[in-house]
Each structure stands twice: as C-alpha cells, then as structure tokens.
Amino acid sequence: MQEHRATPVDASVLSDPVRRRLYDHVRGAPGTTRDGAAGAAGISRTLAAYHLDRLVAAGLLRVDYARPAGRGGPGAGRPAKRYWALRDEVVVSVPPRDYGLMARLFVGAVDAAGSPELRARVLALAEEEGRAAGTGPAELVDALRSRGYEPVLADGGDVEMRNCPFHRLAEANGPLVCAVNHALVRGVLAGRGEDADRAELAPAPGRCCVVVHPAVPGD
Template sequence: MTADGIKAIAALDDELRRGMYAFIRTAGRPVTRDEAAESVGISRKLAAFHLDKLVAAGLLQARYQRAGRVGRAPKVYEPAEADIQVAIPQRQHGLLAEVLLDAVVTHDAGEAAMRAASRRGKHLGAQERERVKLGRLGAERALTVTEGILAQQGFEVNRESPTCVRLRDCPFHPVTAQAPDLVCKINQAYLAGFLDGLEAPTVQAVLERVPGACCVCLRAAQSGDQ
C-alpha cells in the first residue's frame, strides 16, 4: 500500500469528486470544466477546485485543447494512467496472477486456461439468469442485462450502440502485458461463457483490438451465427 494510493482514495472521499471522476471516466473523450460541473450540478469555479484535487492525486490529467482559431483554449480533463489498489493488510494478487500466467505460458496450457475461464463465466451467467428469472433474450435486451452485470463485477463498459457493448478498459491490466494474446483470449472465453450461461445466443463476444480500449466487444450475432 503506497502513499500515492492512499492519497488517491482520500481524494475520492467526496461525493462531488466521485461523481465528476465517474463522469470523466465514462465520457470516452476529454471533458471541459463546464461539462464536469454540469454533470454534478455545481458551479464552474467549484468544479475547478475539485478537478485540481483529482489531478494532484494522480487520478486525472489536464491539458489545454484548442477548439478553434480564436479564443482561449479550454482546459480539459481525462483519466490518468493510474492503477490504484489499496488493501489492508497488503495483498499480492497481482504477483500470484503473474506467476500463474507464467506457468500457463511456459507449459503451453492456454487451452486449459480458456476452458477454465469459460466455465467460470458460464457459472456467473447461469447464476444471474436464475436470480433475475430471465426469459428469452433478444440481442438488445441481452446486451442491456450483460452491461449491468459486468458493471457490477467491476468491468468498465460502454454501450456504443443498441447492438454493441465494448469494455472500455482492460480488466486484467497490467498482467495483460505479460502475454497479451493469451489474456485477450482468456477474457473472450470468460465473456463467451458468461453469455452461454445467460442463454443469450443472440450476442457474441468477439475480439476487436482498439487502441486505448479492451480487446473484447459484445455484439449482436448475425442470424447465421446464432
């Protein structure tokens, strides 16, 4: 547990800051002070104070973005490349994940890892289906249900369209860097298993590598793919 981590968590111990930070994380683009202020219903001046606190804590980064040839460039805010974890007592889950991933890669056990991920995802999907008592799911309804469940599980999701949900950020960062291709496939297998357990054949988990986003996208299946 680092001092920077404690500082970042402390900065979020304020409802207005948490609201603005959540808004900026989900915006998918640079956000101005006026937009951040409007998102939580406060003045621009008060928003600037809280935004500067989030920047100082390492949660946001700020820059000036010129909107045109005339006028002053507005200050905009984006999520910082921060990976903050605070645990008491200190745990080493990341180290264990790296060791296990190294064992999987070394012993060529990628297929076994993907099968395990699929089983785990399927269990979650079946569990949620039983809990909510879902009936037959069309693509848009299945994506709406999936979006809510994944958000509860800590995934950052973005509904790009009625027929597409994309994971905004890699849920396995920074371990992904150790074996990106394998981790992406494990993630895909987990989400595909989840859809299977949810009994949602109208949606597919597909690999679509996009800079700055997760490699997996959930899309409505084509009629011939269901």
C-alpha cells in the same frame, strides 16, 4: 494496446462520493470541462473545480486547454480547462496487498503447464464468473463494468471495452488472458439469456481484445 501501470493512491482521494462521481464521469467523457462535470454530478461549478483539481493533484486526472470547436480569433474568450483521466490502473489498498503477484504466478503456471485440460477448466470457470455477473436486472454495460471493463458503444452498434481489466497479466501471457476475457464476456451474455457468440475475440490497439456485436433481430 496502450501501456498501463498500477498507480498507488491515497484512499481518501476517492473516498469522497462526489469526487468519485466526478472521476467516473471524466473517465466516461474524456476532455470534459468544469461546466460539463458539474452538470453531470449535479453540483456547482466552483465545487466541481475544487474536486477536479484535487484529482489532478493526486495524479488521477490531467488537464489541457482548448476553445470549443468553431470558436477562435479575437473575442473567442479564454480556452476552457478540460480534464482527462490518466490510463493508469488505480490501486487503493491499506495496508498494501500484492494480489497481482499471486495472479501472475497462477497465470504463468497455467501457461507454462501447456495442459489443454487445465486451460479448458480455467476458461470454464471464467465463463461461470461471467454468467454470475450477467444474471439479474443489470444492463449489459453495467454487468461488464462490474467485472472491471469500461464498455463504450462504437460505430455500427458494437460494444467495445476501452480497457483490459487484466492488462498487466496480458503483457506476459497475452493469448491465455485474452481467452479468459473472451470466456468471461461470453458468460455475461449467456447469464443474460443472450447469444454468447456475439462476443468476438478481436484484439486491436487501444482497447480490450473482446468486442460484443449487436443482437440480430429475432434472436
């Protein structure tokens, strides 16, 4: 799993709705160009460039330069500027709060207690929270996003999460946090009336530990 850290930022950087829309687009389309971002946000290339560079200056995006695939040599033109979201967690809080500290204390206490009953209750609460997120007209990926995941469609139709919303807690209490992730995603599926067993606990580098498999026809 990639290293994450919490990065405090000025709340005003993402308070602009256009800038936030561009930021979300880059997170969903790594390596996007100014033209691509402008088209996705429905704004001019010049305005997109302004906001994108503001996000770079704030430390939320990084840039590199590359020519389109298949174009090179004389006459290929200048390399395009591409934007990538940093993998840091963004923390916007005025004045500062430390909810992460409280979460670490609770998770550490549950882990240290070694109580099967307490662990089962935590997982049941996580599944209830997932059910609440899954109830309603929202699509599965939107319900997952509402709980902090970044779902993407992988080869074979699996839905993978590019991030773990609780990464910093997982660094010290991995098995418990992964179990909570699994219960939460199961709850989202159950809340939508879908088979909760489609959510599999399958840790792998670079993504969350839970994968949602495609629905079986006829289910």
